[in-house]
Amino acid sequence: MLSTMQDVPLTVTRILVHGTLVHGRSRITTWTGEGEPQRRTFAEAGARAIRLANALRDDLGVRPDGRVATLLWNNSEHVEAYFAVPSMGAVLHTLNLRLPAEQLAWIINHAADRVIIVNGSLIPLLAPLLPHLKTVEHVVVSGPGDRAPLDGSPVPVHEYEDLIADKPTTYDWPELDERQAAALCYTSGTTGDPKGVVYSHRSIYLHSMQVNMAQSMALTDRDTSLVVVPQFHVNAWGLPHAAFMSGVNLLMPDRFLQPAPLAEMIEGERPTHAAAVPTIWQGLLGELTARPRDVSSLANVTIGGAACPPSLMEAFDKLGMRVCHAWGMTETSPLGTVAHPPAHAIGTEKEFAYRITQGRIPAGVEARIIGPDGERLPWDGAAAGELEVRGPWIAGAYYNGPNAEPLRPTDKFSEDGWLRTGDVGTIDPEGFLTLTDRAKDVIKSGGEWISSVHLENGLMSHPDIAEAAVVAVPDDKWGERPLAIVVVKDGATVDYAALRSFLSDEVQVAKWQLPERWTTVETVPKTSVGKFDKKVLRRQYAAGELEVTHL
Amino acid sequence: MLSTMQDVPLTVTRILVHGTLVHGRSRITTWTGEGEPQRRTFAEAGARAIRLANALRDDLGVRPDGRVATLLWNNSEHVEAYFAVPSMGAVLHTLNLRLPAEQLAWIINHAADRVIIVNGSLIPLLAPLLPHLKTVEHVVVSGPGDRAPLDGSPVPVHEYEDLIADKPTTYDWPELDERQAAALCYTSGTTGDPKGVVYSHRSIYLHSMQVNMAQSMALTDRDTSLVVVPQFHVNAWGLPHAAFMSGVNLLMPDRFLQPAPLAEMIEGERPTHAAAVPTIWQGLLGELTARPRDVSSLANVTIGGAACPPSLMEAFDKLGMRVCHAWGMTETSPLGTVAHPPAHAIGTEKEFAYRITQGRIPAGVEARIIGPDGERLPWDGAAAGELEVRGPWIAGAYYNGPNAEPLRPTDKFSEDGWLRTGDVGTIDPEGFLTLTDRAKDVIKSGGEWISSVHLENGLMSHPDIAEAAVVAVPDDKWGERPLAIVVVKDGATVDYAALRSFLSDEVQVAKWQLPERWTTVETVPKTSVGKFDKKVLRRQYAAGELEVTHL
Known part of the structure; x- marks a missing residue:
């Protein structure tokens, strides 16, 4: 039938x-740092998007499937590119402006970008890269900033406003297959x-429908969303698309991401919703504590990207800003779970305990927890395993370069096509996810998992210990066992047996999980973003550079 | 890429x-008329759906693509069938229990239904049809009601509870193509x-995602939805599906659709949402006026299926029940528009004026207004034309019987595949739809449309007129012109010239829209549901049976 x-x-x-x-009157408000913000209606921004599409095709020769990159802050022009590029059948590539220059160049070359749209303030980042870019044919500059570093550019440089000025406000949009590529985003790639x-x-x-569902962010045209999460970071969690779908007003901070201007824009523009990672909110909280402001409009705050400390959530609750935790990653578009209590x-x-989970699985996402031996674990809120997810907005592969089949590394995707998130946690009987570890940080000992994060937190709660890292090391009998690496506080002496007893008696670590191997270092090596660099520790151990005591 | x-x-x-x-604790509560309602969790109802699927396949031989019909009230068993049948790859056919027996038999034969699941109380409707059904192989009876009329049935009769009792609660669901048929619903077919x-x-x-979007019905697991709109009527506006998607509790009235039990279930079960056609709400309002009850839980009432009288909306507002108008039809799944004010x-x-429009077009639906000569009219809130719609939950054809290509009558679908709704109205610059006429009731005069409804309402506001109908009749010069057919009140005499002046001066009808042709009848012929039967009037005019005065 x-x-x-x-x-x-x-x-x-x-x-x-x-x-x-339909939502032509809804607005994109972009912060300018001084004086009035820039204000455009969706009708105006939509017309500009159409003019941009005409310019990209007619002046810059962008063809279907051509890659147009953006090196932009969150602002109206970036929203315009979000819609112009995919609608014309091309692919929007959002560039992470926090990346080291070499990685940025690698990504641009790998994606074969033809055009880069850059904010004036980011020219100092882009200009030195240009001689190393193999496929870029045009640079388009938008917004304030000295153009001088682009003098002598190997490719033509255009002004965004000049480029779109005389273009038609109609475009005969191509009929597209919905499975066609629309946007491209690279993960930051720590490994x-x-x-x-x-x-x-x-x-x-x-994903846009999901964002606007009452069970998720519940946005309508009565809302104004302060989009702090960068547009180069998983499509700003889908908010620009969701906004055009339901007429949600957008408040864009551009490059003004410091606590003081954020507080100012909340007080002045009265957003009802905001989205950002915890560190941004931590800074904002400090600002609001030092200089109280009226932030009462902000009833609905989505926090994701990293676990939100419960203390931060409570502090925001007291200010009348209700935090809703969410979990996702670049590979999940990103909405994976949202923590509305049942x-x-x-x-x-019990309400608060649900709010600090990563959240509940929505209908669009299937989830399973896989144990050390590949077995599917129950949703009992206790059994911990690696989280795998499946769904129509979940990645099933990675881009592998022009004319190459998408890449499906087996450590990232299961045989039956589910995404291996690399996160370890539990799911309770009502679909609430709690993450405890990164998979690469857990220790697989005799077919059971030991949480390195749990051991580290336990050790760091000891009064003599400044820092502690735990990594898996090979063991003939158990496969892997934990190695405890501690940094002792000034003036304290180390007593491994006492630390082991402390873990057992005070932290209530199960006997079989207690480390036998211990070592002391002066400082735990860190990555560029301040996380423990366990790769270095594992390498040092393998090379015999650590002096290990066996208990 | x-x-x-x-x-x-x-x-x-x-x-x-x-x-x-994920929402195993959410509940389906079915009214039983006396004593405690029947209560099942989604986990229980879901398990019963799986057992039903096993029974349909293993005991009744239902194969992929096989049709399973339901002749059921709104209740848990009907929800179980909603999920069991499509999930196993078969097609759910919901039968309208208000149809005349011959039409019901015609529909069952046309759909080639293999199994009919019937409520015990509806056996008197089904039993006499059975000898006329060509494809039905099994009847399954659920709930109270005398089984005796099924004695001597030409096909085996099963008890629902016996059938599913011993079945497994697992089913290896087939992999389905999302474009595969899931459910079948016949329009009532006035023509x-x-x-x-x-x-x-x-x-x-x-459509389920759309229902739960904050811009539509905004339902979550914190809601209980009283589903008065029948499950045989456009999937109960998609509410059972939307409920399982977001954990929305369902309150099902079964056969207790009278004002008194509805008031009782609202007071007793405290639903937060309800959905029904205006007549149901009109009855409920009378009941609540006569016997006030606590209905304060019901903050969100969706009214559709026919235009909601503004007075009814205001009366519900006063009771704290906020009415939201929506428009749709069987062919639109049905969510076409929802009237949340901008x-x-x-x-x-202005707020109320927006609320009594049919509503605003959501992102999933495209709409256009087509004028008398096929031209696309502007969205100015003034230009009236036939509404055509397009979208992924809008029909593009009709079922044409087994092994036949879907039917696309040109009066129902445009050449480029849009649904011609048969409704005439305007769209304002923000996408709000206001319907004024059925297309078959407008008069196309010299390339412009004349609203027969407007003329009828104008005539019926005259003190001498009891009833008035206006139909289009052929005209050599203008194509069509209006014929005014009036019923004069007892004791009054008819004066066509005076009526014409009344329309012009009091009702402010434009000169070119005033009827030249007038006639008087004793009573306007009506259809079985009490609407003016204009087909009869047009036929009488064509046959020269009406004595027409030309002014």
């Missing part, structure tokens, strides 16, 4: 047309080369 | 699995044969 429904593709084009037409995730029109459309817990003492 | 996203189909199966697993709309898994899935109108005197 054939369905009689229309076969209409789910495309970014449809979101653009809808937002421009190995950065990996490209290619979002389809379909995945973006479905109805039966609301108003009870 | 290939997208790297997973290719996961959007299926009813996914909704079932999600609702059973010609009933027409079947075949919903796909994809259309149901996307942000800028909230709290202003």
Whole structure:
């Protein structure tokens, strides 16, 4: 029996047309640092997106499937590119402006970007790269900033406003397959080369619906969303697309991401929703404590990207800003879970415990927890395993360069195509996810997992210990066992047996999980973002550079 | 550039699995008329759905693509069938228990239903049909009601509870194409044969997301939805599917659709949402006026299926029940528009005017207004034309019987595949739809449309006129012109010239829209549901049976 429904593709084009037409009065407000913010209606921004598409095609020769990169802050022009590029059948590549220059060049070359749209303030980052870029044919500059470093550029440089000025405000959008590539974003790649995730029109459309569902961020045209999470970071968690779908006003901070201007824009523009990583909110909290402001409009704050400390959540609750925890990653578009407590817990003492989980699995996402031996673990809130996810906005592979098949490394994707998140945690009987470890940080001992994070936190709670890292090392009998690496506080002496007893008696670590191998270092090596660099420790151990005591 | 996203189909199966697993504690409460309602969790109902699927396949021989019909009230068993049948790859056919017996038999034969699940109370309707049904092989009876009329049935009769009692609670669900048929619903067919709309898994899935979007019904697991709109009527506006997607508790009235039990279930079960047609609410309002009850839980009431009288909306507002108008039809799944006022109108005197429109177009639906000569009219809130819609949950054809291509009558679908709704109205610059006429009731005069409804309402506001109908009649010069047919009140005499002046001066009808042709009848012929039967009037005019005065 054939369905009689229309076969209409789910495309970014449809979101653009809808937002421009039906929600033409909704606004994008971009912070300018001084004086009035820049204000554009969706009708105006939509018309500019159409002019941009005409310019990209007619002046810069962008063809279907051509890559257009953005090196931009969160602002109206970036939203315009979000819609213009995929709607014309090309692929938007958002560049992470925090990356080291060499990695940025590698990514641009790997993606074969033809055009780069850059904010004036980021020219100093881009200009030195240009001689190393193999495929870039045009640079387009938008917003304030000295253009001088682009003098002598190997490729033509255009002004965004000049480029779109005389262009038509109509475009005969191509009919697109919803599974076609729409946007490209590379993961930051702490191990190995950065990996490209290619979002389809379909995945973006479905994810936008999910964002606006009452069970997720519940946004409507009565909302204004302060989008602090960068547009180069997983499509700003899908908020620009979700905004055009439901007429949600956008408040864009541009490069003004410091606590003081953020507090100022919240007080002045009265957003009802905001989205950012915990560190941003931690800074904002300090600012609001030092200089109180009226932030009462902000009833709905989405925090994700890293676990939100419970203390931060409580502090925001007191200010009337209700934090909703969410979990996701570049590979999950990113909405994986959202921590709205279940109805039966609301108003009870259990409510907060649900809010600090990573959140509940929505209908679009399937999840499973896989134990050390590949077995599927129960949703009992206790059994911990690696989280694997499946769904129409979840990556099933990585971009592998032009004309190459998508890459499916077996440590990242299961045989049946699920994403291995690399996160370890539990799921409770109602689908609430709690993450405890990164998979690469757990120790697989005799078919059971030992949490290195749990041991580290336990050790660091000892009064003599300044820092502690625990890594897995090979063991003939158990496969892997934990190695405890401690940094002793000034003036303290180390007593491994006492530390071991402390873990057992005070931290209540199970006997079989207690480390036998111990060592002391002067300082734990760190990555560029301040995380423990366990790769270095593992290498030092393997090379015999650490003096290990066996208990 | 290939997208790297997973290719996961959007299926009813996914909704079932999600609702059973993640929202297992949410509940279906079915009214029983006396004593405690029947209460089942989603986990229990989901397990029963799986047992039903096993029974349908193993005991009743239902195969992929096989049709399973339901002749059921809104209750837990009907929800179980909603999920069991499509998930196993078969097609759910919901039968309208209000149809005349011959039409019901015609529909069952046309759909080639193999199994009918019937409520005990509806056996008197089904039993006499059985000898006329050509494809039905099994009847399954659920709930109270005398089974005696099924004695001597030409096909085996089973008890629902016996059938599913010993079945496994697991089922190896087939991998389905999301464009595959999931459910079938016939339009009531006021003209010609009933027409079947075949919903796909994809259309149901996307529509469920739309229902739960904050911009639509905004439902979550904190809600309980009183589903008065029948499950045989466009999937109960998608609410059972939407409920399993987001854990929304369902309150099902079964056969207790009278005002008194409805008031009782609202007071007793405290639903937060309800959905029904205006007549149901009109009855409930009378009941609540006569016997006030605590209905304060019901903050969110969706009214659709027919225009909601503004007075009814105001009366419910006063009771603290906020009415939200919505428009749709069987062919639109049904969510076509939802009347949430735009942000800028909230709290202003304009707010109510937006609420009594049919509503605003959501992102999933494209709409256009087509004028008398096929031209696309502007969205200015003034230009009236026939509404045409397009989208992934909008029908593009009708079911044309086994092994036949879907039917696309040109009066129902445009050449480029849009649904011609048969409704005439305007769209304002922000996408708010206001319907004024049925297309078959407007008069196309010299390339402009004249609203027969407007003329009728004008005539019926004259003190001498009891009833008035206006139909289009052929005219050599103008193509069509209006014929005014009036019923004069007892004791009054008719003066066509005076009526014409009344329309012009008092009702402010434009001169070119005033009827020249007038006639008087004793009573306007009516259809079985009490509407003016204009087909009869047009036929009488064509046959020269009406004595027409030309002014």
